[in-house]
Structure formats: structure tokens, C-alpha cells
Amino acid sequence: MPLVSIVDVRKSFGSNEVLKGVSLPVERGDVVAIVGRSGSGKSTLLRCINGLESHDSGTITVDGLEVGGAATDMRVLRRQVGMIFQQFNLFPHLTALGNVMLAPRIVLKMGEREARDIALDMLAKVGLADKRDNYPSQLSGGQQQRVAIARALAMRPMALLCDEITSALDPELINEVLRVVETLASEGMTLMLVTHEMRFARDVGTKLVFMHQGRVHEEGPPKALFAAPQTLELQQFIGASRA
Amino acid sequence: MADFSLWVIVSNLLLAARWTIALSLIAFVCGGVVGLLLLFARISGVRLLERFVFLYVEFFQGTPLLMQMFMLFFGVALFGVEISPWMAASLALTLWTSAFLTEIWRGCVKSVPLGQWDAADSLGFNFVDLMRYVILPQALRISVPPTVGFLVQVVKGTALASIIGFVELTRAGTMINNATFRPFLVYTIVGLIYFALCFPLSLLAKSLERRLNAAR
Ligand SMILES: Nc1ncnc2c1ncn2[C@@H]1O[C@H](COP(=O)(O)OP(=O)(O)O)[C@@H](O)[C@H]1O
Numbered sequence: 315m316p317l318v319s320i321v322d323v324r325k326s327f328g329s330n331e332v333l334k335g336v337s338l339p340v341e342r343g344d345v346v347a348i349v350g351r352s353g354s355g356k357s358t359l360l361r362c363i364n365g366l367e368s369h370d371s372g373t374i375t376v377d378g379l380e381v382g383g384a385a386t387d388m389r390v391l392r393r394q395v396g397m398i399f400q401q402f403n404l405f406p407h408l409t410a411l412g413n414v415m416l417a418p419r420i421v422l423k424m425g426e427r428e429a430r431d432i433a434l435d436m437l438a439k440v441g442l443a444d445k446r447d448n449y450p451s452q453l454s455g456g457q458q459q460r461v462a463i464a465r466a467l468a469m470r471p472m473a474l475l476c477d478e479i480t481s482a483l484d485p486e487l488i489n490e491v492l493r494v495v496e497t498l499a500s501e502g503m504t505l506m507l508v509t510h511e512m513r514f515a516r517d518v519g520t521k522l523v524f525m526h527q528g529r530v531h532e533e534g535p536p537k538a539l540f541a542a543p544q545t546l547e548l549q550q551f552i553g554a555s556r557a
Numbered sequence: 558m559a560d561f562s563l564w565v566i567v568s569n570l571l572l573a574a575r576w577t578i579a580l581s582l583i584a585f586v587c588g589g590v591v592g593l594l595l596l597f598a599r600i601s602g603v604r605l606l607e608r609f610v611f612l613y614v615e616f617f618q619g620t621p622l623l624m625q626m627f628m629l630f631f632g633v634a635l636f637g638v639e640i641s642p643w644m645a646a647s648l649a650l651t652l653w654t655s656a657f658l659t660e661i662w663r664g665c666v667k668s669v670p671l672g673q674w675d676a677a678d679s680l681g682f683n684f685v686d687l688m689r690y691v692i693l694p695q696a697l698r699i700s701v702p703p704t705v706g707f708l709v710q711v712v713k714g715t716a717l718a719s720i721i722g723f724v725e726l727t728r729a730g731t732m733i734n735n736a737t738f739r740p741f742l743v744y745t746i747v748g749l750i751y752f753a754l755c756f757p758l759s760l761l762a763k764s765l766e767r768r769l770n771a772a773r
């Protein structure tokens with residue numbers, strides 16, 4: 315059974331149908347790169363997986379738990395699925411360490427010591443052990459995003475959802491974040507990442523998903539798809555992002 | 558002789574001002590607690606609760622405080638319940654204050670970026686913890702200046718309690734005037750005492766706001 319299973323999911327905002335029957339199985343260890351034009355429903359799809367948005371029909375399950383199901387405690391489900399955002403969304407009133415420790419302390423009800431140890435481990439993992447006492451406003455965009463990754467990892471999630479996590483970064487800061495993601499991928503973390511980094515999608519992704527007008531328009535192994543896109547829309551999309 | 562009576566006037570007014578301060582504090586502390594609970598209800602996502610608080614706020618913001626005191630003082634008596642002017646004034650001011658604070662604080666909570674809610678939700682926080690550890694610490698910072706500023710309105714609002722017979726600063730002024738027939742002197746002193754209570758609060762609110770803007 316796939317770790318994340320998405321079956322015929324639909325979602326509308328008012329009369330605007332944003333997801334028009336999306337199906338996608340994600341196996342453990344998959345690195346799913348989701349690409350597509352702005353407005354094609356990529357963010358909405360990710361946000362439906364951890365219930366930040368509720369879908370209208372179809373089913374999403376994460377490790378057997380049905381998202382939005384009557385028997386599912388969404389807070390338990392969310393602990394298993396980390397999310398990283400374009401705008402980092404660090405807590406500005408807490409230090410880097412405070413940001414990473416908070417959820418283990420409060421949500422997982424860990425002791426201060428244990429949470430602190432895990433948080434320091436995670437900060438070290440993203441290469442920011444020395445920045446633990448800095449507030450987000452004292453960090454560069456790339457550093458903030460790495461703290462955000464550490465914050466998500468501290469919950470020991472089974473999968474990470476990354477929504478354009480390098481899009482708000484200056485070009486010279488993009489690589490430090492991608493390198494962290496690549497390490498996670500090589501360690502077997504299940505990743506779903508919406509990205510505009512085509513080369514990263516091709517080199518690190520195990521599966522490419524091209525979203526177009528609320529549907530999975532084309533999917534397959536990234537290298538094969540980039541070499542020979544089957545649909546006109548993906549051809550155009552790849553052509554446009556090369557330019 | 559004149560000096561002596563001036564001293565009597567001032568000391569009596571200052572004594573009465575204690576009740577103005579007491580009433581203000583009660584209204585502010587109780588109104589703050591009720592306001593916080595209403596704030597939680599207002600943003601709980603439970604439609605019925607949100608609707609109730611919306612109407613509550615509209616009612617207390619949309620009708621005169623004086624009328625609210627009358628309704629409590631005389632209205633409750635209609636049901637055969639004795640209520641002292643002190644109780645009626647405290648209750649009315651508490652309800653009135655809570656309505657305004659709820660609305661002020663809701664604005665502050667709404668000004669915390671949506672990404673903060675997303676981040677906390679995606680980490681699995683429950684509503685109370687999300688508020689306590691993520692949203693309120695940020696909202697609190699921006700809420701201090703308008704909250705202190707509103708305290709000025711509360712202090713002035715207590716003057717209305719004089720009309721239902723509670724002896725605070727304004728009521729004491731009226732009584733002393735009735736005895737001394739020196740309205741200009743008496744009400745000037747009353748005004749100065751109110752000013753001495755409110756002006757520091759205004760200054761504090763302004764300086765807090767400046768400091769907050771500088772910190773950005
Ligand atoms: N909270 C929302 N309310 C209303 N419309 C929304 C909301 N979020 C997204 N949309 C709309 O849904 C469509 C898809 O958005 P999104 O999933 O963000 O696309 P993408 O991430 O692919 O750019 C867009 O037309 C957008 O305007």
C-alpha cells in the first residue's frame with residue numbers, strides 16, 4: 315500500500331474547481347517532483363494532503379489514515395507529514411532552536427532536555443548548529459528555510475511536503491537548501507516537492523508529475539519525461555522553463 | 558477659610574477618585590478576562606460561537622454605555638433582583654470593556670500572517686496550544702498600545718456610573734458642588750483629576766507604539 319494515496323480528489327474554491335480528479339500513489343522513499351504552471355493546483359494538492367485545505371470528494375490516505383475521515387485525528391496525521399513553505403513561516407518570536415524545539419515540546423509533549431537534543435541534532439543536520447540562538451530576522455533566507463526544514467524534521471515525519479521552498483530565495487542561496495533536500499532524499503525520506511528547479515527535479519526526483527488545469531496531465535520517471543514529453547502541454551512547459 | 562474649603566474639596570474628590578480607579582481596574586481586569594474568552598470564541602471556527610460573539614460585540618459597541626447601565630440597574634430590578642449601583646456599574650463596564658477589547662485583540666490576531674497558522678497547523682498543534690505558543694505571543698506585542706489607549710476610554714466611561722447613583726469622582730463632584738455652589742472650581746478639579754489619570758496612559762500608549770514601530 316502506498317504511503318500516500320490520492321484517489322480522484324476534487325476541490326473547489328467557490329465555483330472555481332481547482333483539483334479536477336487527481337489520483338497519485340506515493341510509495342515510501344519516493345521523491346515526487348510536482349511541476350506545472352502557476353494556478354494549476356499544485357499548492358492546493360499539497361495542502362489537501364495534510365488537511366490544511368479540505369478536499370470535496372475522493373480519498374487521500376497517509377499511512378492508512380484517511381485525511382478528513384471521521385476516525386482520523388488530523389493532528390496525529392499532521393505529525394507524520396511535515397510541511398515546508400515558500401515563505402519559511404518561522405515563528406519570529408522564537409530563536410532557531412526555539413522554533414525547532416517547540417512542536418516536540420508541546421505537540422509530542424517531550425521533556426525539555428529530549429526536545430532540545432533532538433532540535434540540536436536537526437539544526438546540525440541542516441548545518442546551522444552555530445545559529446541556534448539567532449532569531450529568524452537575523453538569518454538569511456537560505457538559513458531560515460533550513461531552520462524550517464529542521465523544524466519539520468524534529469517531528470520525525472514519514473513524509474515531507476515542500477511547496478516551492480526555494481522560490482523566495484536569492485539565486486545564490488538556493489543550492490544550500492537543495493543540498494539539504496538532496497541529502498534527505500538519499501536517506502530515503504519520502505518527499506513531495508512542488509518546484510521550479512527543473513534540473514533538481516530531473517536529477518533527484520524518482521517521479522515527475524506535471525499538473526495542468528487541476529489534473530495530473532502527465533507523470534512518469536523524470537529523465538524519460540524530460541527527454542521525451544508525451545503531451546504538447548508538457549513540451550511547452552519544459553521549453554518555457556529552459557528559456 | 559477659602560484655603561481650607563479648597564483643601565476639603567480636593568481631598569474629598571481625591572477620595573472619590575479611588576472609586577473611579579477601582580471601577581476602572583475591575584472593568585479592565587474582568588473585561589480583559591471576558592474579552593480573552595470571547596476572542597477565543599470569536600476565532601474558534603465554530604460558526605455558532607463566532608456568530609454569538611459578533612452580535613455581542615455589535616450590541617455593546619452599537620449602544621450607549623449609559624443605556625447599558627440603565628438596562629442592568631433598572632432592568633434587572635424588574636425581575637425582582639436587587640442590584641447595587643456598584644454591582645450594576647461594574648457589570649456594565651465589564652461587559653462593555655470586554656466587547657471593545659475582543660474587537661481590538663481580534664484585529665491584532667488577524668494581523669499575524671496566515672503562514673504562522675499554516676506552520677503551526679502542519680506541525681500538529683491543537684487550537685489552544687497554537688494560540689498560546691504561536692499566535693498570541695505575536696499578537697500580544699502589537700496589542701499593547703491600542704489596549705493601553707483603550708484604558709483611557711474605560712476611565713472616562715466610569716463617569717457614567719454617577720448617573721445610577723454610584724459615588725465615584727463625577728458623582729462626588731456633583732455632591733460637593735451642591736454643598737459649596739462653586740461649580741467652576743469643583744468641576745475644574747474633577748477634570749484635572751481625570752486628566753491626571755488619563756494623560757499618563759495616553760503618553761504610555763503613544764510611547765509603546767513608537768517603540769513597537771521602531772522595533773520592526
Ligand atoms: N484559499 C483560496 N481561496 C480561493 N481560491 C484559491 C485559494 N487557494 C488557491 N486558490 C485558487 O486555486 C487555484 C490553484 O491555486 P494553487 O493551488 O495555489 O496553484 P499553484 O500552486 O499551482 O500555483 C488558483 O486559481 C488560485 O487562485
Ligand SMILES: [Mg+2]
Nearest residue numbers: 356357358478
Ligand atoms: Mg503554489
